[in-house]
Amino acid sequence: MVCQDRKYTIIALAAGLLLITAASCKKTWEDVPLEQFTEEYVWDVEDSLGVKARGFLGALYKFLPEGYNRLGNDLLDAGSDDAISSATGATDVQRLSTGSFNSINNPDDQWNTCYSNIRKASLFLNNFHKVPLNIKMADGSSAKKAWRAEARFIRAYSYFELLKRYGGVPLMGDEVRQVNDDLALPRNSFEEVVNYIVSECDKAVDSSWQDPIEDSRYGYVTKGAVMALKARTLLYAASPLFNGGNIEAGNPLTGYTNYDAERWKLAAEASKDLIDYNKFSLQTEFKKIFITPGNREVIFAKLSGNNKNVETNNAPIGYASAVSQGRTSPTQELVDAFPMGNGLPITDPASGYDPNFPYANRDPRLTYTIFYNGAQWLNRSVQTYEGGLDKPNTNVQQTRSGYYMRKFMGAYESQTGYSDIPHPVMLFRYAEVLLNFAEAQNEYAGPGQDVYNAVQAIRERAGLNPFQLPAGLTKEAMRQLIRNERRVELAFEEHRFWDIRRWKIAEQVMNSPLHGMRIDVSSSGARTYTITQVLAAKFRAPAMYLFPVRYDEVAKNPQMKQNPGWE
Numbered sequence: 291m292v293c294q295d296r297k298y299t300i301i302a303l304a305a306g307l308l309l310i311t312a313a314s315c316k317k318t319w320e321d322v323p324l325e326q327f328t329e330e331y332v333w334d335v336e337d338s339l340g341v342k343a344r345g346f347l348g349a350l351y352k353f354l355p356e357g358y359n360r361l362g363n364d365l366l367d368a369g370s371d372d373a374i375s376s377a378t379g380a381t382d383v384q385r386l387s388t389g390s391f392n393s394i395n396n397p398d399d400q401w402n403t404c405y406s407n408i409r410k411a412s413l414f415l416n417n418f419h420k421v422p423l424n425i426k427m428a429d430g431s432s433a434k435k436a437w438r439a440e441a442r443f444i445r446a447y448s449y450f451e452l453l454k455r456y457g458g459v460p461l462m463g464d465e466v467r468q469v470n471d472d473l474a475l476p477r478n479s480f481e482e483v484v485n486y487i488v489s490e491c492d493k494a495v496d497s498s499w500q501d502p503i504e505d506s507r508y509g510y511v512t513k514g515a516v517m518a519l520k521a522r523t524l525l526y527a528a529s530p531l532f533n534g535g536n537i538e539a540g541n542p543l544t545g546y547t548n549y550d551a552e553r554w555k556l557a558a559e560a561s562k563d564l565i566d567y568n569k570f571s572l573q574t575e576f577k578k579i580f581i582t583p584g585n586r587e588v589i590f591a592k593l594s595g596n597n598k599n600v601e602t603n604n605a606p607i608g609y610a611s612a613v614s615q616g617r618t619s620p621t622q623e624l625v626d627a628f629p630m631g632n633g634l635p636i637t638d639p640a641s642g643y644d645p646n647f648p649y650a651n652r653d654p655r656l657t658y659t660i661f662y663n664g665a666q667w668l669n670r671s672v673q674t675y676e677g678g679l680d681k682p683n684t685n686v687q688q689t690r691s692g693y694y695m696r697k698f699m700g701a702y703e704s705q706t707g708y709s710d711i712p713h714p715v716m717l718f719r720y721a722e723v724l725l726n727f728a729e730a731q732n733e734y735a736g737p738g739q740d741v742y743n744a745v746q747a748i749r750e751r752a753g754l755n756p757f758q759l760p761a762g763l764t765k766e767a768m769r770q771l772i773r774n775e776r777r778v779e780l781a782f783e784e785h786r787f788w789d790i791r792r793w794k795i796a797e798q799v800m801n802s803p804l805h806g807m808r809i810d811v812s813s814s815g816a817r818t819y820t821i822t823q824v825l826a827a828k829f830r831a832p833a834m835y836l837f838p839v840r841y842d843e844v845a846k847n848p849q850m851k852q853n854p855g856w857e
Contacts, residue, residue, distance in 0.1 A: 333417045338424040340437070347414055347437060350444045351509075353407050354592045355451070357715030357784065358698065359603045361386075361397050365618055365695070369398075370787040371799045372624040372777070374825045376617050376690050386787075387800065389828040393838035393856055400455060401840045404448040405462075411445035412466050414438075439494040440511040443519065446490040450523055453483050454788055455837040456853065457532075458543040461486050476849040477839075479542035484527045491520035508584045508593075509714070514569055515590035518718035521560035525726045528553035528733070529792035537832035538854040544836060554734035561727035564589075565744075570720040572751045577658040579719065580698045583712050587721065591714035598708040604695045606661055607688050608679030609668050612707045616680070618782075619691040620660045622805040622821055627777050628656040633754040635774075648807075648819060654753040659781050661694035663809050666703040675809035675817065691806025691824050697782050721748050721779055729772050737768035745772060748779055791835050800829035830855070 332342045359365055362382035364375045369386030382397035384390075391397065418438060425433040452459045460475040461483060467473060478486075494516045527533065527546075534549030541547075564570070573579045573587040605614035626636060631651045634641035642651060649662045657665060663674040673679040674692045681688055700711045728744040742759055749757040759771065773793065777786060790796040806824040811817050833855025844850045 329417065333420040335420055335422065338422050340421050340423040340425060340433075343414070343418055343421045343423070343437070346410070347441060350407055350410055350414070350441065351592065353403055354444070354447065355715065355717065355784070357592065357717075358600055358713065359617060363603065363615075363617055365782055366398065366784045366787050367782045368618055370790060371621060371802075371804055371827065372781060372786045373618050373620045373695065374690060374804060376615075376619045376687050378687070378690075384825075387804075387825065387827050389830045389834060393841040393844070393852070396837055396840075398455070399837065399840055400451050401843065404452050407448045408445050408462060409466060411441045411448070412462065412464055414441040415445075416464060416466060435496060439496070439513075439516065442490050442494045443511045443516050446487045446494075446516075447519055449483060449487050449490075450519060450526075453480070453487070453523070454526055454792075456839055457545065457836050458483050460850075474847045474849050477543050477851060480527075480532060480545050481542065484523060487523045488520055491516050491523075495520075508588070509591060511590065514564065514567060515718055517560070517564040517567065518589050518723060521557065521564055521723060521726055522718070524553070524557035524560050525730055526788075526792050528557045528730060530794045531792045531835055535794045537835050541854065543851060544853065551734060554730045558727055558730035558734055561723050561730060564723050565727060570723070572720055572724075572747060574751070576655055576752055577701070580714070580716065581700055581711055583714065587719050588714070588716060589718035589720060589723070591716050593712075593714050596710035596712055598710055600698045600713050601700065601702070601708045605699065606667060606672050606674075606680040606694045607686060608673065608682070612668055612702075616688050616694050618695040619689045619806065619824070620693040620695055620781075621691055621824070622693075622807055623799075624777070624781060625656070625660060625662070625693060625807070627774055628653040628659075629754070629778075631754060633749060633756060633758075645819060646817075653778065655778055657696070659695075659697045659778070661696045662807075663692065665696070667696075668702055669704055669706055674807075675811045677811075678809075689806075692808060693806065695782060716783055721751075722783075722785070724748055725772060725776050725779065729769075729776075732765060732768050732772060736765045737763050741768060741772075745775055748775060752779070794835065796829050796835065797831035800827045802827065 332346055334342055337343065361369070364377070364381055364383040365373065366383070366386075367373050368375045369383045374387065375381045375383050385395065385397055415438060418434070418441070423432065423434045423437070427433050427436055449459070449461075458477045458480040461478045495513055531537070532545035533553050534546070536545035536547060538544050539547070546553075569586075570589055571586045573582065573585045579585065579587050601612070602614050604616065604618045605612070607614055607616040629635050629652070630641040630643055631653060632641065633653075636643040644650065649656065649664065656662070661667060661672050661674070661680075663672060663678070665672045672694070674681045674689055674694070677683060680694070681692065698713060700708065702708060724744040724747060728741045731738070731744075732741045746757055746759060749759075763771070773789070776789060780786070790799055803823040804825040804827050805821050808820045808822045809817055810820070833853070836853045838856035839850060839852055844852050
């Protein structure tokens, strides 16, 4: 469960950062061989700039979630009802969408990764006091508090990643166990893990730790990121899967053993606190959120160097000037979730939806999220009709649904090729906070004006006209509207996979076939649109609402209980 310790603290993950730091020094020799960083070397009592400690802390960021194409070259969303993998053979992510995984071959098992980061964060928190850091923040306060808050956040975030996958897990606290210690620990309850994450967030959000949100802090944990983690954790805790819908009644590891509406109130208050913090706002243009560094919608993002990876992995395949793999095929279910430009769902007779022109006059976010037939890209129209340049029906990897993913990519509509641009992974952004608040407040108190305001702000930014919601919506009607708004606004950001679980609707949406659009063009140019099945998804309830605990953890630890329905 945890890494074994040695006499010396080995910090392999930080080596790259320390090498970069060393390059700026005049010395041409090493104080200590890089393969043997001792505790004394890292927690240097004379290092007033905290160079070595910063390298250790910086390495923790590396193992935060990657986001794009991280599961065997696929997005996690291709394991939900929003997309499928374009690969024709068996894929890791398809095991998630068809239920063909277990405690040995779970492609999204994050147990070891999270506990490794938890251990390293605790090492930092237990030893950083030795470093005489003499760096000030923009407000004049010591950076020491901010650095400790960063480590505390990363540790709490790792526990959240475990919580949403497995339920209750062993809590280590500040303890860093040694190889000779008793490592056969039982799982803590779901409630205890939630309370621990919230407590750690509260400790990190100290009134003396300022959060000026300067460009120099972009990509670092800030007070806003900590508040966002607390709000998301409480939202999950209040959700049906854990709050009243426990998959095994009376089992404290898999959720609360009772329903309590006050949990929704706590979640709403946590999101409202972040809204009232007034440091973040919606980016004016939806498509610029993901390619404009430092915009005020981004609460916390994992950074990487400029690249063209999202485009080459996921854009349409038929462009000789810019080779792409077209790895992600969005489903018809996701496309149909986008309303018309007037805000009405396509199923509403008054919406103006025309099945013979299915992409006309739609929510502008559709164009910025999904490539459909006729969309503009690299100076020509995308051709996903049968035999088109982007769906040639040859043995090359291509869309299986008639769609490609567009989101997160640069503005290449009129260009002839790709260039290296930022592709930060959005771990928290303000639109999610508004939707978190709207959902929790609606569940607790019904659709008041504050709920309307939060949802309408997002719809207005999207460009819907009118963006206003119908007056007098019931709680149930608002619930469905908010859930759909989350789906289209946060598509491909690793929310849908978890949302359908925490809402406890995965057994409905993932036990139904997933579809795409076949487009045939006649000799006269007439187009025929036919919805076709592209994948027979499968969800085994109730077991698949939580992941199985790794087989080796259960096998070696008699106190480690497996989740219901798994071996």
